[in-house]
Amino acid sequence: MLIQGGTVIDPSQNFNAQLDVAIANGKIAAVAKDIPANQARKVISAAGKIVCPGLIDIHAHVYEGVGIQGLSPDRGWLAKGVTTVVDAGSAGYTTIAGLRKYIGSTSQTRVHALVDIGTLGLVAGISGTMENMAYVQPKETAEAVKSNKPFVVGVKVRLSKAVAGSQDMEGLRRTREAAEAAGVPMMVHIGDTYSPLRNILDQMRKGDVLTHCFHPEPHGLLDERGKILPEVLEARQRGIVFDVGHGSSHFGFDVAAQCLQQGFLPDTISSDLTTRTAAGPVFDFLTTLSKFFCLGLRVDDVIQMATSNAARAFDFGLPLGTLRPGSEADVAILELRDGSFAFTDSLRKDRTARQKLFPAQTIRGGKLFEAPRG
Numbered sequence: 001m002l003i004q005g006g007t008v009i010d011p012s013q014n015f016n017a018q019l020d021v022a023i024a025n026g027k028i029a030a031v032a033k034d035i036p037a038n039q040a041r042k043v044i045s046a047a048g049k050i051v052c053p054g055l056i057d058i059h060a061h062v063y064e065g066v067g068i069q070g071l072s073p074d075r076g077w078l079a080k081g082v083t084t085v086v087d088a089g090s091a092g093y094t095t096i097a098g099l100r101k102y103i104g105s106t107s108q109t110r111v112h113a114l115v116d117i118g119t120l121g122l123v124a125g126i127s128g129t130m131e132n133m134a135y136v137q138p139k140e141t142a143e144a145v146k147s148n149k150p151f152v153v154g155v156k157v158r159l160s161k162a163v164a165g166s167q168d169m170e171g172l173r174r175t176r177e178a179a180e181a182a183g184v185p186m187m188v189h190i191g192d193t194y195s196p197l198r199n200i201l202d203q204m205r206k207g208d209v210l211t212h213c214f215h216p217e218p219h220g221l222l223d224e225r226g227k228i229l230p231e232v233l234e235a236r237q238r239g240i241v242f243d244v245g246h247g248s249s250h251f252g253f254d255v256a257a258q259c260l261q262q263g264f265l266p267d268t269i270s271s272d273l274t275t276r277t278a279a280g281p282v283f284d285f286l287t288t289l290s291k292f293f294c295l296g297l298r299v300d301d302v303i304q305m306a307t308s309n310a311a312r313a314f315d316f317g318l319p320l321g322t323l324r325p326g327s328e329a330d331v332a333i334l335e336l337r338d339g340s341f342a343f344t345d346s347l348r349k350d351r352t353a354r355q356k357l358f359p360a361q362t363i364r365g366g367k368l369f370e371a372p373r374g
């Protein structure tokens with residue numbers, strides 16, 4: 001297969017140029033100028049479009065049919081440029097094997113997962129999984145991580161009051177115990193926590209991921225005057241990953257704008273897309289990326305956050321987020337349209353951008369998927 005004439009943006013190789021991409025046997029064979037088409041069985045014209053590594057959404061919910069929030073990865077992500085999703089804690093240690101068996105191994109999308117430290121995961125909805133500490137078992141969680149690697153890439157904990165009540169620090173302690181025992185990072189969900197952010201960051205190590213970083217609720221990244229907390233800057237220095245995790249209530253344009261104005265960009269942009277947030281304000285992954293055009297980021301920036309940066313966040317067991325020859329043929333062909341596009345954040349505040357990303361085609365392991373019309 002040959003993808004011809006597109007603008008290849010591959011931050012892992014510092015590419016932003018008109019190049020062709022050749023694919024053979026499910027792998028990237030070459031990225032170069034004017035690759036002859038005579039050997040290709042299929043030629044896709046990408047003229048006027050962007051060709052980039054298949055996008056990676058590190059905060060997704062794909063456990064369809066278990067709980068009410070799981071959205072099919074192939075329907076919600078794959079045809080829209082996303083080739084890899086990380087389910088962020090829909091399953092706990094008692095249900096993770098089902099996520100692997102019934103979703104991970106049956107989907108065309110590459111699916112990985114974080115095991116929720118709360119046994120129930122999202123089975124019982126958002127609330128209460130950590131109010132009863134009998135449901136928070138680090139040893140069993142660590143065992144479930146180990147026996148489901150490399151499908152499982154980390155441990156998830158949700159620290160909002162609605163989930164953890166006043167026990168967020170104990171929940172975090174148990175999560176860290178599980179993550180350390182299993183040798184994986186943890187993803188920590190913040191927003192309206194009982195404890196201040198500095199206490200939470202203090203328990204996080206290099207490689208751990210803080211998700212919902214631009215949430216507009218109490219205990220965020222900013223102090224009362226809108227300045228980034230010194231503990232946040234220090235956490236970035238230590239190698240903690242700051243992830244967007246948009247979700248229903250976790251992304252505020254104003255907070256994000258204040259952080260970006262102070263030079264604090266997210267490491268990764270993720271959607272936290274579910275059956276519910278697919279109806280808004282998240283809609284899908286490309287909409288989430290495009291929201292950052294309202295805040296001054298460029299297309300290269302958001303593609304880097306959704307490819308090479310996201311690939312580094314977890315150990316996926318193989319190189320992803322790159323078009324290097326020999327790597328998996330996971331490719332997104334996107335359209336960057338000009339116009340006036342309105343976007344809404346979690347507080348239902350609107351901003352407009354002059355550009356928006358739309359899906360055209362996705363290639364996953366060398367197989368082609370057409371974007372839905374619209």
Ligand SMILES: [Zn+2]
Binds near residue numbers: 060061272
């Ligand atoms: Zn989530």
